[in-house]
Amino acid sequence: MDALAEPVGAVDAVAWRFALEGAKARLAGLAVRRAGANRFGVTDHEVRTALSTESGGSGDGEPFAWTARTARRSIGVGAVRLLSTGSARSPLEAVRSRLDESSRWVREGSSSATQLDRWVDGLSAAGRAAVGAEAVTWATRLWCALDWSSFSSPPEIGRDHWWDSPHSALLALRGRADVRTDGAHLVVLSGPRRGSVRAELALVTLVESLRLRGDGGPGRVVGWWPDSGHLVRVEPGPATLTLAAEAVELALGGAGASLRSAA
Amino acid sequence: MVLVAPRPLLRPAPPEVAAADGGTGAEVLALLRGDTATRPRFDPGLAGGLRAWLEDAAYDVVVARGEHAPPIFLGPRQLLGSHDEQQDDSGAATDRRDTARLVHALLRQLVHTGEIHDPLADALDALRASGDEAAVRQMESLAPAARTALAETLALHARNLLALVPRFAPGWMPRTNDRVAIPLAGGRIVLHGMFDLVVGLPQPRTASLCALGLSTGGPWAVARRSLHYLSLLETLRSGAPPFRLALLESASGRYGVEDVREEHLRAIASHIAAWLAQPGAAHG
Numbered sequence: 001m002d003a004l005a006e007p008v009g010a011v012d013a014v015a016w017r018f019a020l021e022g023a024k025a026r027l028a029g030l031a032v033r034r035a036g037a038n039r040f041g042v043t044d045h046e047v048r049t050a051l052s053t054e055s056g057g058s059g060d061g062e063p064f065a066w067t068a069r070t071a072r073r074s075i076g077v078g079a080v081r082l083l084s085t086g087s088a089r090s091p092l093e094a095v096r097s098r099l100d101e102s103s104r105w106v107r108e109g110s111s112s113a114t115q116l117d118r119w120v121d122g123l124s125a126a127g128r129a130a131v132g133a134e135a136v137t138w139a140t141r142l143w144c145a146l147d148w149s150s151f152s153s154p155p156e157i158g159r160d161h162w163w164d165s166p167h168s169a170l171l172a173l174r175g176r177a178d179v180r181t182d183g184a185h186l187v188v189l190s191g192p193r194r195g196s197v198r199a200e201l202a203l204v205t206l207v208e209s210l211r212l213r214g215d216g217g218p219g220r221v222v223g224w225w226p227d228s229g230h231l232v233r234v235e236p237g238p239a240t241l242t243l244a245a246e247a248v249e250l251a252l253g254g255a256g257a258s259l260r261s262a263a
Numbered sequence: 264m265v266l267v268a269p270r271p272l273l274r275p276a277p278p279e280v281a282a283a284d285g286g287t288g289a290e291v292l293a294l295l296r297g298d299t300a301t302r303p304r305f306d307p308g309l310a311g312g313l314r315a316w317l318e319d320a321a322y323d324v325v326v327a328r329g330e331h332a333p334p335i336f337l338g339p340r341q342l343l344g345s346h347d348e349q350q351d352d353s354g355a356a357t358d359r360r361d362t363a364r365l366v367h368a369l370l371r372q373l374v375h376t377g378e379i380h381d382p383l384a385d386a387l388d389a390l391r392a393s394g395d396e397a398a399v400r401q402m403e404s405l406a407p408a409a410r411t412a413l414a415e416t417l418a419l420h421a422r423n424l425l426a427l428v429p430r431f432a433p434g435w436m437p438r439t440n441d442r443v444a445i446p447l448a449g450g451r452i453v454l455h456g457m458f459d460l461v462v463g464l465p466q467p468r469t470a471s472l473c474a475l476g477l478s479t480g481g482p483w484a485v486a487r488r489s490l491h492y493l494s495l496l497e498t499l500r501s502g503a504p505p506f507r508l509a510l511l512e513s514a515s516g517r518y519g520v521e522d523v524r525e526e527h528l529r530a531i532a533s534h535i536a537a538w539l540a541q542p543g544a545a546h547g
Contacts, residue, residue, distance in 0.1 A: 065394060067392065067393055067394030068392050068393045068394070069393065069394065070394075089433065089434065090433035090434055090436060091433075091436060091438070092375065092433040092436070092437065093433050123388070123392055124385075124388045125376070125380070125385075125388075126368075126372055126380075126384070126385035126386070126388035126389050126392075127388040127389060127391060127392035128392075129371065129372040129375050129376045129385075129389065130368060130371060130372070130388070130389035130390075130392040130393055131392050132375050133371040133372070133374070133375045133438075133439050133440070134393075134440070136375060136437075136438050136439075137438040137439060137440055137441055140436050140438045141438075141441075144436070144464060144465045145465075192334065192336075192444070192446075192450065192453065193446055193450040225444075227442050227443055227444040227455075227500075228443070228444050228445055228446060228500055229500045229501060230446070
């Protein structure tokens with residue numbers, strides 16, 4: 001996937017700083033407005049939901065539950081980590097190891113055990129096979145899509161990055177990426193192509209920009225649909241920051257009607 | 264149409280490949296492997312030509328529907344003529360659909376664990392883990408006689424699956440339910456489908472995959488065309504189709520293996536273009 005390795009174009013530093021300060025100011029305003037409300041983390045899911053022009057059908061209104069489908073990414077990225085370090089030789093072996101790890105953590109009472117690990121551990125062998133099968137397909141697609149030997153340093157796999165608002169402990173933004181290299185972030189996408197996808201990916205840029213210390217840029221964000229092989233690139237420019245900040249505002253129920261109509 | 268007839272193993276399976284317990288799975292495996300020197304080659308421009316053909320047909324539909332109409336999602340059921348079965352709410356059709364879902368769950372289990380213990384219990388557990396509690400409850404509440412009949416039907420399918428499905432070494436990268444969705448006309452029309460099982464390492468613009476389809480009933484010809492349809496989608500996704508296809512019929516134990524040929528892809532593309540050109544296509 002060349003899109004991860006290609007150099008990022010030059011960005012006007014003044015325009016960038018202006019856009020970043022603008023985004024910070026907008027987020028500060030949102031944090032103040034939400035004072036007293038419950039903690040609210042804005043993720044790509046909230047952005048997608050806020051910008052969606054469709055209603056129903058996607059199950060967005062249903063409460064979250066672990067299923068083979070909702071667990072596939074968490075287990076899949078764990079498996080790809082094992083593959084990238086050479087701890088497993090194939091996605092099938094890697095997923096089996098990851099599922100065994102869940103059971104071991106739960107059995108040993110490890111502090112690493114999550115709700116997902118406990119759910120996996122409680123499944124029958126056939127249920128685990130169904131969960132494993134879904135994760136194997138997810139992991140195989142990602143593992144086969146990249147030339148892992150081409151990265152100059154080991155990529156970071158499946159780590160979400162959070163930014164906590166300095167103005168309010170109630171507001172946090174999450175940037176989800178499945179593979180992070182020195183200059184790019186790959187996000188595995190599912191579902192149909194949609195108008196909101198650039199805003200979803202721009203959120204990754206915004207979170208990286210807000211977390212940055214010192215020099216350097218946030219890098220390109222590449223969205224990839226394994227179902228179709230299509231890519232969408234979001235370059236780190238001032239317009240991307242503005243887009244993301246508007247999307248966050250819309251997700252929090254603020255303005256951004258123009259953004260909704262654009263989606 | 265050329266189906267490769269079942270025949271004895273051409274050569275022993277290499278040590279890293281565990282053959283199915285019965286001889287049939289090993290035969291399927293040997294036929295899928297075939298002789299690497301005789302694997303079909305595809306014109307590098309084929310995918311672009313097929314896409315251009317379908318984009319033209321899709322564009323006409325978008326013009327007729329209006330650019331802002333919601334997208335149409337078309338799968339093999341609509342495009343290949345088994346749509347009526349899906350619309351059929353009769354008890355028999357519902358039973359067939361339930362059986363198909365359960366047998367597909369058993370295929371995934373077999374590929375990933377190599378075992379099926381209690382076909383009905385295993386399949387229901389798989390459905391439950393997939394979040395389909397309603398279907399599980401409905402099947403668990405069947406009258407004892409109906410439940411026994413379902414268990415016997417599944418046991419038959421499971422026996423055939425155990426005999427037919429090769430046990431792929433992990434290095435073959437077997438994966439199940441590999442979904443393909445190809446947007447046309449900027450996403451206004453989406454062709455979609457799902458490979459039951461794919462093996463092989465994907466290589467851009469090279470036919471390097473084998474695909475296996477599972478038919479739990481229904482006409483063989485429709486299931487075979489469905490595999491050709493999926494091969495077309497894979498061509499549009501990665502630039503090359505799978506080089507070989509296997510169709511396994513779990514009710515009867517019948518199977519066939521064939522090479523993918525350009526004429527298969529052209530025939531399906533032509534069918535889809537004609538389908539899109541029909542007056543009702545604009546309504547999805």
